[in-house]
Amino acid sequence: MSAPAVLGWTLLSAIAPGAAHLRAGRRRTGLVLLGCYAAGLLALLLAYLTVDQVTLGARLIADSSLLTTLMVALAVLGLAWFALIIRSFMVLSPGRLPQRQQMLMGTLAGLLAVAVLTPFAAVAQVALALQSMTDGIFVAPPEAATEQQSGPADPWASRERVNILLLGGDADDNRTGVRTDSMNLASIDVATGNTVLMSLPRNLEDVRFRPGTPMAQKFPTGFRLPPDPGGGRSDLLNSVWEYADAHPELFGGRAHQGAKVLMDTIGYTLGVKVDWYALVNMWGFARLIDAIGGVTLTVERDVVFGKYNEGLVKAGTRRLKGADAMWYARSRTYSDDYTRMRRQRCVISALLEQADPATVLSRFNKVAMATKELIRTDIPRTMLANLVPLAVKVQSAKVTSIQFVPPLINTGYPDYDKIKAIAAKAIRDSGRPAPVAATASSAPKPKKSVTATPSTNPTKSLGDGCGGL
Template sequence: MTGRNRGFGLGLSLGLTVGSALLWGTAHLATHRHRTAFVLMSVQILLIAGILTVVTAFSTQLLSLAVQPGWMTGLALILAVIATAWTTVIIWSYMLVRPAGAGVAGRALTAGLTVALCALVLAPTAYAARLAYVSRDLVHHLFAGNLGGPIVAEDPWSGARRVNFLLVGADSAPNRPGVRTDSVTVASVDTATGATTLLGLPRNLEEVPMPPGPARARFPYGFTGDGVDSPGLLNEVFQYAENHPEVVPGVPDRQRGPALLKQTVGGVLGLPIRYYAMIDMHGFAEMIDAVGGVRITVEEPIVYGKYREGLLQAGTRRLSGEEALWYGRSRTDSDDYVRMGRQKCLINAVARQADPITLLNSFENLATATKRAISTDVPQDLLPALVELAQKVRDKPIRSLNFVPPLISTSNPDWRFIRHQTAEALSPPRGPANHARSAPTTTTSPQGPVTLDKTCG
């Protein structure tokens, strides 16, 4: 029995069509198809209940699934099935309650409303499918396959109490061949709690000890650079490895630099470094712009720009990508070591403000910028565990320890002292209150007290 048979007017027909889009089976009830209406309503209620249960009870797991291309593709297919069923119900309902004697204008209005309702249902599905495609492309572009053997879901960190990531800020310029790693930071993360300590090494460390093997054979007394025009600083190790395959035998192009730098920095700090992530400074600015800027407290005015054309005034404000870039790299009226402290503040601010809603809203632009800006050796299979660990990190204060003068001498570093302080900084809290320390912490050493600062609040 159709709307024409029942004598539905234009207004009632429009209302029943909209009602059926919101609650399946409404039009079927109006046309006395009670059994079909009951089935449709039951299916919709079960779908809504299932979605709400998944979203509320498994929110953390959903973030982990978002970095797994297979799951994203499966989700897009499920949404496509739901959208197809939903549009079918809308069109079916319209066919049942089409207005009788409404004329051409009335029929056009109800048909147009039906098409609009179907579009409202299909649009989110198309968007989800697009996000799934972008996510899959990003994961395949950035993250390698699992090169280290199978990862056990119950223990992705292989029983390690801490996992160490090398974070590198790379800068290149047309007048300077190669890449200089001007920002070198190790993020040491407690795998159980997420408590994180950032350990910063200055770019101008001299005579850095090389790891055992061909690199140490070439530089038995520490890295001295590549010829008379090279000062032999820490920030040259990456490019030296890329230019000299023999010091990292068996490692392909574009992986030699990260491999040697991980081993070198790990040896300096006395830590096993599993993974690295390198970000291009200019690409970093694009990433900040993609998420709408980053809010940070500028402690004192910062002059920026090659020709001092800009000034970041003191105060708490939202920085654009370009401003954030200069906040993290400017040395005008300051030095490398002040800049290192600001870089830790910037890392902390980005980590705190990277909430899921912001990331989702800007996901496509962020993915495009990320593909140009970041390289890493984190395997795809580790991403779900990494997402869960990142959630823990966000809930804990991030502390930092920068090995800069006067704590060390960059021209004649005390390597034993650096390793001792690293071990002290990462040791479990002492005393009855065994919890993450949010205030600055002082440790002792043969060279006096050293303070670990809470990174920018």
């Protein structure tokens, strides 16, 4: 057999195992290999057609043992394929070739075997990164995991919505405690994925606590503390977590009650039950944006930042790196908290639109590393099997937002009954299907919704006001 024929049959064996054995006259081995290969392809095709890929992926994320099994299976299959290529080359009797051709064909066969092994190694590396990320983020208490495993197959069977508190924290090495400068409650309709994102300002005063709780007993008329020595205040909504963590004596000596207290407080403020929270380190968020290659934003006017106003995010539409995107979202220089809240909402909206699956997969290792350092949450890992499909629904569903800022509310003297009423109406409206007349209209739709006045309807599309001011 000539050198090109040896190489050709070896190459064919890489995509049709057993071909080289058949050519070499080893019919039984060749047919067995081809039969196993065909059966494997049919099984994969059947799985692709019958198994929901989103659900399968969610189960892999939720169960560490499944990810470990997948990595082991990939390693075994990759090594078996590597060995098969080498064996296929050997059964073609390359030793009959001249020595120079033997060396050349052997080198090419070895390179082919390595090339076949590479995709298995790449997928195994992605699985390893995914396992490391989920192990670092989702650390469920044992009782929570046990409760979920013993619960119904469909955890949404008896409920219409899931409420997740999304927090942006400012913790870093030079600051003690956690101040939650960004507080958004995502209320998600489990049937449709329609979501209401309700933003509460960091400077909300006279915060009320649920009656009967330790914080309500300490502050029966609202959260009020003496002014700080510098004239600032430490009794705003963004200080609730930090205050609760700093005073374990209020909770019978139990430490680290800040997250639980803030969840209950915001739930009481909005009239909902908060299921879980996710705390995002705002500067870790910048690393996530860099991991997906930046985010395209329309900066409506120059944004100044820095201790000495030395930084500048220039106006215009372009792709921003993580640091610039975060300064755009966080800077209060020549601005205020309410404008900053709108800019933060714009960054979230842009990420929802631009972080598509293809982008995330192509940069998965970087995304996984950034996400591991970014998020702290009390969501049990076992819940991911249900939350991942729900998140996919949200991406293609209607996402509206409410910002509880002036003139809608007075942050110094908040009308908490009004806040509850507005939140309840927004949640009710989110669960309703679009009117038939509106969907059937042939009139062209505007690119952006018209901003409603606070007295009529404060609910907006998530992207309203982004880049158009």
